[in-house]
Amino acid sequence: MREIEGGISAIDGLSACGIRRDRYGLALIACSGIAAGVFTRNKVRAAPIDLTSKNLAREGRLDGVIANSGCANAYTGARGLEDAGEMAGILAEILKTERSRIAVASTGVIGRYLDIDLLKALAEEAKGSFSETPQASQDAARAIMTTDTRIKEAAIEHGGIKVAGICKGAGMIEPNMATMLAFLYTDAKISREDLAESLAEAVDSSFNMLTVDGDTSTNDMVLITATGKQSCQKEVFKEALSHVCTTLARKMARDGEGASKYMETVVSGARTDMDARLAAKAVSRSNLVKTAIYGEDPNWGRIVCAIGRSGADFDPNDITLRLQGAGGEVTLVDRGRIVDGVLEEAERLMKGKEIYILIDLHSGEGHARSFGCDLTHEYIDINANYTT
């Protein structure tokens, strides 16, 4: 597996452009192929989610994606659905295709109508810069940012095929925070069923294990389009797709709202993978663990407490808990026994920017990994005044 440059522009036949004006951004991506998607499980679904999931179910193919930041077009009723259709129309006209072959995505404030005239003006201005260069991938990635501080791209080559993606946001698909959008592309030749199955699996171990604040957005969407130019084995494709999704998930966690530290939790030895997932998610979702990481405070009892309420089945007296940080590792609890005299070393390790919490439940073979970040003053600043 080899990382390559260019973001989604690494995929042959894809072209894109992106533009920002004030709070609004607009990304246009042209790429034809069979397609699959994963959508928010929030009962309140934004209009673009309804529209795109219906189109995908019916057509099974996409010719392009139009995505805006600045307004989520969520909780906007019939008018919202019309507006999402209008958005599809903007790109369908440029690409000379059917509206039903266009995916629409939105992210931003809930409960506001889209400014369709502004989006049309932005598209008019941007469409001249459609290109297949790495710059195009970056422009599209930048256009969909909201509270993101950096663009997020990934691309790899593996067993003769390429998989690439851009995304925005910093949360889980469920639960999720600021909307998470990811647009993935591959040149792999693969059936639609295998594509959908591979996407669901990759999302489950990457975006679904990512948490910033435990909220689920109304607008979460992950799409993949496969151009089908390169034959490949299904397992090779799955490996490549998982790798790209995990890379993007880590980038989102590192750029979590207000994050000062990246935090990865690895649970092994769980009774089942599901137990491991529950435990890993509970740790990365705990405000008390997140603030302790921020404060570089080795208050590991909060980690044990989070595992305890996670719903995972395990023996509380047989946990091993280790911490990896600035160039070292320390064992805090060894098979249920509190290790003496290590808190100073733990404090030193916590001064690093990347903290790994390693938990062995000694109950089986279950394994999971979750991606998160600390909870900081900046998170409060960002979220206390978002609409105003």
Place this chain on the structure above:
Amino acid sequence: MREIEGGISAIDGLSACGIRRDRYGLALIACSGIAAGVFTRNKVRAAPIDLTSKNLAREGRLDGVIANSGCANAYTGARGLEDAGEMAGILAEILKTERSRIAVASTGVIGRYLDIDLLKALAEEAKGSFSETPQASQDAARAIMTTDTRIKEAAIEHGGIKVAGICKGAGMIEPNMATMLAFLYTDAKISREDLAESLAEAVDSSFNMLTVDGDTSTNDMVLITATGKQSCQKEVFKEALSHVCTTLARKMARDGEGASKYMETVVSGARTDMDARLAAKAVSRSNLVKTAIYGEDPNWGRIVCAIGRSGADFDPNDITLRLQGAGGEVTLVDRGRIVDGVLEEAERLMKGKEIYILIDLHSGEGHARSFGCDLTHEYIDINANYTT
């Protein structure tokens, strides 16, 4: 129903004392009667939880409660259980009763052993001040505080009986944050079964609907002791107990770690009470709602979003959402329709210290109420450096 003075000292035959030294605090309460309890559902249960729940199950009666702050005696294995037994012994000796008639409770840092010698010294010093005065209730309430900024007491008279309680903490029993402890007393004559049933019901609509940060402690405990001196009707007792528990839950929410505003969420018109509970809890648990309240930002889409991911069954297009704050009320969404031109008024109302979020799901008769607070910079300060 009439509020009365004196906290738990309002109950005839109860005497108490309390003392603090640095981070440690010790409360001693003497009161004999049948008793019932509700304990944390965290899989990691602190030693005092194990000890007290076993004793209560066996004896069904209590002669007293000994509770310390400063150390949770959680995740402390066999030595922790011995230490909890020693604590029971301290009060049993003073009261000349059996250890098994003493409830033990602890709150503080997890994964540290109790300083039993210090607790013995504190008890030795405090026991001379055992009294039946209102001061004794306050001293006991103060002794169990950790990050609490105020003592929390409640007492009422209703239908000839009295119910009173003290508590500490600011969280839910499940999920819960900083440990929540509540010690309730009544002079009602009631069977042990009715006492346990009434307690479970009252806890469900009060402490279990309280959230500060969604963490569940290893040490949560609610105890009630009934001296049986006053005959009463079961329904009257239930009303009185619910009232006291709800009063204490509100006090804990108002004193939530770092809270600058109190936030109460009332869900009506849900399909079932369970749907209403899910929706109400999801709102008060959402970091995004909590930071918006802190920022006085009427970003109501976050409230709708939280209800949407709560698991409650409802029609997203038929929600009514109102906000009550500084001396007024505003309707933001009316049966699914976004109300125009009210955001300025909503902003004004949000400047109040008490914010009520009123949600009607128009799907049935289900009703619930949750108690919470905003998420502030001070929360981060308090929790980023708790052990050190």
